[in-house]
Amino acid sequence: MAYDQLYLSHQFCFPLYAASKAVTRQYIPLLKETGLTYTQYIAMLALYEHGSMDVQDLGKILYLDSGTLSPLLKKLEAAGYIEKTRGEDARFVTVEVTEKGFELREKLSKIPSSVACCIPLKKEEAIAMIEGCKKILEALE
Amino acid sequence: MAYDQLYLSHQFCFPLYAASKAVTRQYIPLLKETGLTYTQYIAMLALYEHGSMDVQDLGKILYLDSGTLSPLLKKLEAAGYIEKTRGEDARFVTVEVTEKGFELREKLSKIPSSVACCIPLKKEEAIAMIEGCKKILEALE
DNA sequence: TTCATATAAATTGCATACAATCTAATTGGC
DNA sequence: GCCAATTAGATTGTATGCAATTTATATGAA
Numbered sequence: 001m002a003y004d005q006l007y008l009s010h011q012f013c014f015p016l017y018a019a020s021k022a023v024t025r026q027y028i029p030l031l032k033e034t035g036l037t038y039t040q041y042i043a044m045l046a047l048y049e050h051g052s053m054d055v056q057d058l059g060k061i062l063y064l065d066s067g068t069l070s071p072l073l074k075k076l077e078a079a080g081y082i083e084k085t086r087g088e089d090a091r092f093v094t095v096e097v098t099e100k101g102f103e104l105r106e107k108l109s110k111i112p113s114s115v116a117c118c119i120p121l122k123k124e125e126a127i128a129m130i131e132g133c134k135k136i137l138e139a140l141e
Numbered sequence: 142m143a144y145d146q147l148y149l150s151h152q153f154c155f156p157l158y159a160a161s162k163a164v165t166r167q168y169i170p171l172l173k174e175t176g177l178t179y180t181q182y183i184a185m186l187a188l189y190e191h192g193s194m195d196v197q198d199l200g201k202i203l204y205l206d207s208g209t210l211s212p213l214l215k216k217l218e219a220a221g222y223i224e225k226t227r228g229e230d231a232r233f234v235t236v237e238v239t240e241k242g243f244e245l246r247e248k249l250s251k252i253p254s255s256v257a258c259c260i261p262l263k264k265e266e267a268i269a270m271i272e273g274c275k276k277i278l279e280a281l282e
Numbered sequence: 283t284t285c286a287t288a289t290a291a292a293t294t295g296c297a298t299a300c301a302a303t304c305t306a307a308t309t310g311g312c
Numbered sequence: 313g314c315c316a317a318t319t320a321g322a323t324t325g326t327a328t329g330c331a332a333t334t335t336a337t338a339t340g341a342a
Binding site: 011014026049118126128132140 | 144146148150151152153154155156157158159160161162163166167168179183186187189190202204249250253254256257259260261262266267269270271273274275276277278279280281
């Protein structure tokens with residue numbers, strides 16, 4: 001067929017796009033009791049792991065820009081999980097996890113295993129996929 | 142460390158989420174001249190490949206619900222690429238590609254190869270990732 | 283010093299995603 | 313035939329994503 005290359009099943013992008021959404025959806029019910037969304041969850045993970053940082057650095061870690069992060073951080077601040085402070089150079093905003101934010105970590109720590117057990121992949125398969133994703137990110141970002 | 146399992150780098154979800162967004166972003170400049178978004182693009186591909194169908198079947202193929210598809214199809218219809226008609230059972234809406242929609246296919250047919258050449262994976266790696274994604278979709282949908 | 287340039291974050295505008303609800307139409311039990 | 317239960321799609325509300333613009337601040341060359 002002349003338009004073979006347009007078959008959804010021949011596209012690399014589509015399974016990735018659909019699977020990513022499917023995995024993300026698994027988090028929604030688990031995060032419900034914390035009131036966090038998936039994006040807010042990964043933002044908290046980045047802050048736990050790397051400590052305080054400015055919005056730009058957080059954006060580099062999460063591959064998100066200020067258009068996404070600004071309103072998201074405002075919500076996390078309103079919920080009391082983070083604090084934002086202008087630095088000496090007042091252009092920068094430092095984001096810091098609060099006491100309440102660290103308390104949240106206990107609840108969040110149970111989530112990864114709940115999701116992992118729904119993913120029907122062997123360890124090597126999962127590792128291969130993660131490596132593939134990392135190669136893509138290095139090449140495209 | 143007590144919270145190892147919360148490291149972003151230990152999460153399966155995050156590389157998948159970030160890589161999927163990175164790949165999708167590659168389409169944006171390529172689709173710009175057609176006026177389509179990425180989601181509109183995959184909707185057109187599904188319709189080219191499977192022919193006319195109702196909204197529900199399209200949603201099953203794309204893993205999208207009517208909340209996403211209704212406004213999206215409205216835009217594709219306004220652009221003249223599809224037509225929506227109520228069937229004999231007036232609850233169903235049949236979506237059909239128009240003449241103009243089929244003309245668009247020529248332009249779209251050049252896009253997959255442009256994206257593919259930016260993906261730094263060997264053929265076997267890409268196939269393994271697609272297989273992994275399909276397993277996830279089967280398990281979670 | 284002064285003002286053009288550059289930079290970080292916030293805001294704006296548009297298009298998803300998706301849960302929840304609503305509306306219109308159909309079907310099934312009686 | 314009548315009406316409760318179902319079903320398909322549309323709508324509503326909230327939260328991203330991201331490009332483009334704006335705002336506030338800092339820097340650097342004349």
